[in-house]
Amino acid sequence: MRRPYVAGNWKMHGTVREAAELAGGLAAQIGQIDNIDVALCPPYTALSTVSEAIRGSRLRLGAQDLHWEKSGAFTGEVSAGMLVDAGCHCVIIGHSERRQFFGETEESVNRKLKSAVAAGLEAIVCVGETLVEREGGSTLGVVERQLAGGLEGAGCDLLTIAYEPVWAIGTGKVASPEQAQEVHGFIRAWLGRRYGAAAGGIRILYGGSVKPDNIVSLSAQPDIDGALVGGASLKVDSFSDIVRGSLKRI
């Protein structure tokens, strides 16, 4: 049985003080729920503060990106070891906004994944098609290409996949449970060919306009193991409701 998993991607939102309030509120509301893994991924500036705010709770700290090198002259970048040092348990890799705006490629995703896992970080590797790709009938081909390139030569320890259709991120257009399950099932089968029986333990999260009112039907799908949440992770009540809603299937 895969443990449900919900991660909140706070993106580039909030001051340190706001992050402390949000994390403190979440720790109070959902910090002791077990049977689920919950990660908060604030901006780098708030990692230490959020780490403090969730201390003693079951919530985990995550980051939104990393660089694959251990250290060096890479202005503006943060390494896996630095994230571990800051208290991180996991890191998001290959988010579509990184791919779209910052030149993330399958190759860089792959390097980041290997670096994260080598440092002991759990990696949430994002894949997903654009609207043009979906309408052109190439959804599964795009996802397969992203998986093949991103996971090339990597094991499946500490690996989580997030299927995030780009057209559903921040748009309010959520994939139907059936649309999401179709791709999640495809990803599960692909992972099965790559990793054998171990693929049954890899969690696959759905991301894209997840809200309290759609998480239950999404989580009811056999290959949807939780959610990567953007906008709705910025409010204590909505994120708490999503976490509780994703528990209903077990």
Ligand code: PEP
């Ligand atoms: C995301 O950024 O990963 C995301 C899914 O955003 P939203 O929930 O706002 O669509």
